[in-house]
Ligand SMILES: O=C(O)CCC(=O)C(=O)O
């Protein structure tokens with residue numbers, strides 16, 4: 500019951516165009532890995548640990564700023580980009596206590612809204628540059644998943660054209676999980692409560708402390724440890740519906756560590772949540788008609804209305 504590791508090398512960033520045979524092999528392996536669990540590790544993607552750890556280190560400087568300064572960059576739910584900004588103690592699972600973490604989200608590259616440029620210009624630059632690297636890798640992943648599902652190679656790309664703008668909710672999230680006092684942990688509280696992601700798929704990078712757990716199709720949670728120089732790729736809710744449940748959006752969580760020495764270690768992670776454009780029409784592909792067509796934004800508003808509270812958000816063709 501392990502999460503498989505797939506070698507993405509031939510399609511990694513900085514490599515020349517992979518051959519059709521190489522692309523087919525990677526896509527076969529990824530789709531096969533998704534049969535039992537909606538998570539797979541990719542190695543040799545062209546994004547190395549060194550780059551990821553640098554983003555985590557620079558993020559820490561932001562998280563260490565006094566609360567009243569971070570508050571100036573807090574997420575504003577009632578605005579065009581409701582995901583962007585700093586969030587303290589978010590709850591990803593409404594039945595539980597809030598998560599023991601703080602995060603900063605970057606969604607729009609074209610707006611400086613909520614950006615701590617004056618307090619921390621290095622943070623701004625490193626997040627923007629990592630957003631772009633993850634975006635490039637995601638485009639390659641989109642091609643490979645399309646191929647593995649027998650779709651046109653630009654099938655997903657054509658629905659994700661506005662990443663980095665206010666017309667697409669794709670988000671880079673840097674998260675900081677502080678040290679924990681066991682006595683102050685509330686009942687059912689976690690570092691990150693059990694949930695599935697909302698969008699198309701997610702790229703997830705953990706620090707060396709690991710800690711993520713993922714639900715196997717048997718219902719049992721299994722460890723998804725840190726593996727050097729890999730990224731975790733997981734299917735999210737929008738792609739599950741779009742694929743008429745062929746691909747499964749897997750629940751995951753980060754519990755409170757059992758070992759006392761791990762409680763004293765802060766934990767960091769960085770995630771890139773890929774979403775279709777707001778106005779992308781999601782008709783179940785492959786000739787399946789399990790769910791009626793819906794736009795990406797309608798799907799988000801229907802299922803995550805607590806985040807998408809406005810009547811309308813920017814769209815254009
Ligand atoms: O921090 C992690 O490893 C997981 C975070 C996560 O799953 C999320 O923010 O959606």
Ligand SMILES: [Fe+2]
Pocket residue numbers: 694695696751
């Ligand atoms: Fe998640």
